[in-house]
Amino acid sequence: NAGVTQTPKFQVLKTGQSMTLQCAQDMNHEYMSWYRQDPGMGLRLIHYSVGAGITDQGEVPNGYNVSRSTTEDFPLRLLSAAPSQTSVYFCASSPGTGGYGNEKLFFGSGTQLSVL
Amino acid sequence: KNEVEQSPQNLTAQEGEFITINCSYSVGISALHWLQQHPGGGIVSLFMLSSGKKKHGRLIATINIQEKHSSLHITASHPRDSAVYICAASGGGADGLTFGKGTHLIIQP
Numbered sequence: 001n002a003g004v005t006q007t008p009k010f011q012v013l014k015t016g017q018s019m020t021l022q023c024a025q026d027m028n029h030e031y032m033s034w035y036r037q038d039p040g041m042g043l044r045l046i047h048y049s050v051g052a053g054i055t056d057q058g059e060v061p062n063g064y065n066v067s068r069s070t071t072e073d074f075p076l077r078l079l080s081a082a083p084s085q086t087s088v089y090f091c092a093s094s095p096g097t098g099g100y101g102n103e104k105l106f107f108g109s110g111t112q113l114s115v116l
Numbered sequence: 117k118n119e120v121e122q123s124p125q126n127l128t129a130q131e132g133e134f135i136t137i138n139c140s141y142s143v144g145i146s147a148l149h150w151l152q153q154h155p156g157g158g159i160v161s162l163f164m165l166s167s168g169k170k171k172h173g174r175l176i177a178t179i180n181i182q183e184k185h186s187s188l189h190i191t192a193s194h195p196r197d198s199a200v201y202i203c204a205a206s207g208g209g210a211d212g213l214t215f216g217k218g219t220h221l222i223i224q225p
Contacts, residue, residue, distance in 0.1 A: 031210065040217065041217060042202070042204075042214070042215030042216055042217050042218070043202070043204070043215040044215075045211055045213065048210055056210070056211065058211050059211070090158070090159060092159075100206075100208070100209060100212065101146065101147060101206030101207065101208055101209060101212045101213050102147040102164070102166070102206055102208060104161045104164050105149065105151075105161050105213075106161070107151075107158050107159040107160070109157070109158040110157075110159075
């Protein structure tokens with residue numbers, strides 16, 4: 001199993017550009033989520049999904065869009081990039097059968113995004 | 117919203133020392149996670165616990181539900197243990213994980 005695969009690892013955008021961060025898992029996990037990690041702050045939840053076709057907002061959803069058309073994939077879209085979205089982004093998944101937050105989380109390797 | 121505090125923020129120790137990292141939270145939880153993040157690397161789950169103690173190799177995690185406090189211990193520390201250690205408290209909901217800011221650990225040879 002590859003686990004959670006995140007691409008790209010690095011990305012530089014100009015203000016106003018759009019892009020999609022890809023996240024895929026091959027563990028048949030129901031729960032998938034996106035976090036951003038900023039210096040001096042804990043990881044913060046952007047969006048999450050508890051199954052195909054179901055998504056919801058986390059703590060910091062503004063400026064981001066998600067969809068979950070398959071169990072495996074959970075892409076994160078930046079609609080119009082802003083410098084405030086410069087951050088490191090992590091995708092994570094868990095089985096979703098034992099209670100959300102009460103299961104081991106599997107993280108992708110992260111995407112370092114800079115918005116100029 | 118749960119408040120999660122970790123201490124210390126930074127810790128430098130010599131190889132072989134016993135390491136303790138602390139995590140306190142403000143609201144009752146259903147589970148507490150300990151994560152490890154190496155420089156420039158991804159995040160790995162070390163432990164998830166809701167009571168008592170768990171051990172994996174040289175790592176030990178404990179939790180005191182009444183005191184709303186958890187500790188991560190590393191015995192016989194090694195330079196490869198150098199990383200950021202993050203605790204996260206779960207309220208049980210799909211959006212219920214609150215993360216601490218992390219403890220940056222450096223183990224010098």
